Amino acid sequence: MVSPLSQPPSLISSLPPTMVGPLSKPPCFIARLVDPVMDPMMDDFVLIRPPCPPPPPCPPPPPPPEPKVEEPPPKVEEPPPPPPPPPRVEPVKEVPPPPPPPPKKPPKELTVGINGFGRIGRLVLRVCMEKGVKVVAVNDPFIDPEYMVYMFKYDSTHGRYKGSVEHKNGRLVVDDLEIQVYQCKDPKDIPWSSVGSPYVVESTGVYLSTEAASAHISAGAQRVVVTAPSPDAPMLVMGVNEKEYNPGSMNIVSNASCTTNCLAPLAKVIHERFGIVEGLMTTVHSYTATQKTVDGPSKKDWRGGRGAHQNIIPSSTGAASAVGKVIPELKGKLTGMAFRVPTPNVSVVDLTCRLAQPTSYSAIKEAVKEAAKGPLAGILAYTEDQVVSTDFIGDPHSSIFDAKAGIALNDNFVKLISWYDNEYGYSNRVVDLLRYMFSREK
Known part of the structure; x- marks a missing residue:
């Protein structure tokens, strides 16, 4: 009798491979068919190993985890937003001033x-x-x-x-x-x-x-x-203060008057050698085109309206006070007047002054002669001839010292006489000043 478990050999072969093949674990039991002929002592099958105990019941599946409720992160106070940047102001580009015009080149020829x-x-x-x-x-x-x-x-x-x-x-x-x-x-x-x-x-x-x-x-x-x-x-007198000419700032200058051009060189020599404390000047001046040939109206100067050929006419002049502009040390120390006389040209200056340093008239003559031959050559001249006004028509000098005409009251008080062609001598100084200014051009 075959045990219920007994099956023909073919049955075993039909078992799944997990039951007959190599097993990772020992089977719970192994049934082996016993041939009764070969082994009559054996029952139909032998239970080699007792059946495995039933597997323990599977534990119940764990309960599903409770959904984790995440605590919200602590609220962090955000810093205040930074202030907005100031609006970008484009720098105003300063427009550079136009370049100065190139300096004018000095002329090659006057x-x-x-x-x-x-x-x-x-x-x-x-x-x-x-x-x-x-x-x-x-x-x-x-x-x-x-x-x-x-x-x-x-x-x-x-x-x-x-x-x-x-x-x-x-x-x-x-x-x-x-x-x-x-x-x-x-x-x-x-x-x-x-x-x-x-x-x-x-x-x-x-x-x-x-x-x-x-x-x-x-x-x-x-x-x-x-x-x-x-x-x-600016007033410039050749031989006296022409070196004060400044080409950079003086584009308009005055050559002063003919009388100032006569008086200033003489006053310069006397003041530098002996010192002038004070003085009065009189110019005996030829008539000019501004005067009348016969009596006529002259609202500003009634005497000036009288006939120039008929009269000696007292007049005003700024020549003496103008010397203070070209020789600052004499400012306020000199003044003067004029007599207009009936001659067409050549005038004469009478300078009467008090000297700081006592001196003789002969020493004054020597001082003027030295200056006329030296630094003031061509501007100041010296003569001891017995001359009159027409002898100086066409003389190019500014001032011609008349040594024979002057006198001295004492060693401190003198009268000095100097002639000048008020037309031609003055015109020479105008041209000399032009040439000097041109020589100073860079």
């Missing part, structure tokens, strides 16, 4: 224009021709080129011009030098720049102040020399 073709204007042209200074233009609204030829060629005081004078194509031609002629009433309309005239002689007697004379600068001139005392322009 070239001059003349405004006003009166007594001084014509004589300045004569002196320029004598000293080789090139005049390129003349302006006078009242004189045309043809009349300019006549006025320049003939002169009742200084004689006929010895060179050639003519007009051609609206120009004044003097010794083959062609001079452009203009007739502008306003100085700012004169084309000084285009005609090539950086230096201008202002000899009308009208445009005396810096403001008035600056019209020439507006018209293209670079330097202006006013041939009369100016109320505000």
